[in-house]
Amino acid sequence: MKSQFLLNSEITYLNHGSFGACPKPIFENYQHWQLELEKEPVQFITKKSNDYLKQSKTALAKYIGCDAEDFFFTPNPTIAINTIMRSLHLQAGDEILSTNHEYGAMDKTWNFYCKKTGAKYIRQNISLPIVSKEQILKEFWSGYTSKTKVIFINQLSSCTALIFPVKEICDKAKELGLITIVDGAHVPGHIDLNIEELNPDFYTGTLHKWMLTPKGCSFLYVKKEFQNTIDPLVVSWGYESEIPNGNQFLEYHEYQGTRDISAFLTAPTAIQFLNDNNWKEKSAQCRKLILDNYESFCDLLNTKPICPVTEEFLGQMCSIPIQTESLVELKELLYNKYKIEIPVMKIEDKIFLRISINVYNSQEDLDKLRMAIIDIKATTDLLK
Template sequence: MKSQFLLDTTITYLNHGSFGACPKPIFDAFQRFQLELETDPTDFIVKRQPNYLKTARESLAKFVGCEAQDLFFTSNPTFAINVIMRNIKLNPGDEILSTNHEYGAMDRTWNFYCKKSGAKYIRQNISLPVTSKEQIIEEFWKGYNGNTKVVFLNQMSSATALIFPVKEICDRAKELGLITIIDGAHVPGHIDLNLTELNPDYYTGTLHKWMLAPKGSSFLYVKKEWQNDLEPLVVSWGYESVAPGESQFLDYHELQGTRDISAFLCTPNVVEFLEKNDWKTVSKNCKQIVLNNYQRFCDLLNTEPIAPITGEFLGQMASIPVNTNKPAELKNLLYNQYKIQVPVMSLNDGFYIRYSINAYNSQADLDRLYNALEEIISTTDLIKV
């Protein structure tokens, strides 16, 4: 499977979680759309692209478990959350309940909104180590009060790579009459996702991470009751269209002038590749490698697991606590000297070496990381054990 990817073979690549990696067959489909666009831009954009986009949306909707009319493509989850942020109507003093495990760009988006609106963004503390799903739920709802109007939660944390119990939290939020917004950037193609069963008000996820799509392919799902009130982040031809399509919701958010959306259009090729290569089994094997190595790295670094080492909390990536005062230097040394591409993540007051495992990885890749860290511990002061 490693030969199916375009990654530099001289690099031990353990950072799929950040930007994904696109297999050759999918990348070829992506470039075919780009070439088709360039051979006759007018005919492609005006006549062919709408049908291609509809087919892509239908393919994605089936994959994530919702109706095709309830989502549209975006370049990334940050764009998607900004669409929501510009439409949420909160009053001064109203609160958005979140956690202190959210992605930095999302924190910045809501802080921006709160400065403008007078609302408050509550980063409820979820303490580490996590001992159970019930602990997360209990700690999260300690941040709730009569001013809480919105729940915003990542389904998988970027820095800690932990899976959060979003189904239980969404269900409770509905009972309380709260709006639910879920950041599932790491979820599609990684862990099971059925949006109809999860039932959030808003959900965003990427295709270019664990679904292996080309860069710049994500989506925003919106429950029907919110769709007609969702104004576009970019006003263009779809607004008050002279030739309305199947829904105002899609017109407003899909038709945004001239842009290359080839990454969106090859979604059927993405789904076909995953199905053809039995990606559920591939993913299962990768997850097992993640679990098999977690304690081993904790023992090496003399740190403790941040959660039970099970599939309830971990998928195809894991964050190992590391005691370092120089995270950037550690990351650079691993890359420059050992040719290992792995991030050293920061969250609150902690640092974590986060390794990702996908089809192109093997146990040998983690052995290289282990040996490199062992040498760094014995020859430098970058890691304290």
């Protein structure tokens, strides 16, 4: 499968989780749409784009388990969350219950909103190591108060690479009458997703990570009962349309004037690529590499796994605790000297080396990382 990707063959790429990697057939489809746009921009933007989007959304809706009219494409989940945030109308003192494992840009988004409104963003501590799903649920809900109005939680954490019990959280939130917002940036194409079964009020995910599309391809799902309450982040031609199509929700959010929607239109080709290449089996092989190697990397670095080493908590990523005071220098050394692309990430006082595995990776790649760590420990003081 490695020959199917455009990645630099001189680099050991263990960082699929950050921005994904696009296979050649999907990238060629992306260029097809860009060329069609440039050959006749007026016809593409004013006449054809709506039909093209419908075709792409119909394919994606089946893949992620929801209605095609209940979501729209966005460049990334940050834009999706900003769209929701600005329409919540929370009052001073209202609380958004979250965790201390969320993506940094999301924390910044909610902090911005809370400064403007007087609401409070509660980063409930989920302690490490994780012992069980029940531990996560108990610690999370201990942050609930009578002022809690919104639940915001990632389904798969970027920094700690942990899978969270989002279904159970959504179910209980419904019982409590809370709004549920799920950040599923790492989910589509990575672990099973059926949005209607999960039953959140809002869900955002990316296609450009584990679904392998070009960069800048994500979506925001909004449950029907909330669709008319969500204002467009950018007001454009779809607002109070002169030619309404009967779906104000999509008019407000999809008609954004001049923009390149080519990445959005690659969803059917991406799904076909996954199906043609038996992705469930290949994904299982990637998960096995994670499970087989996680504990030995922890042993090498004199640390312990942050969760039970099972598929309940881990997908195609794992975060290895490390002891270093020079995380930027360590990351740069791994890339510049050893030609390994891998993130070194910090959450509060904890630092992790996060491994992401996809089909272009092999045990040989992990062995290269292992030998690099052994050499770094022997020749530098970057790792304790």
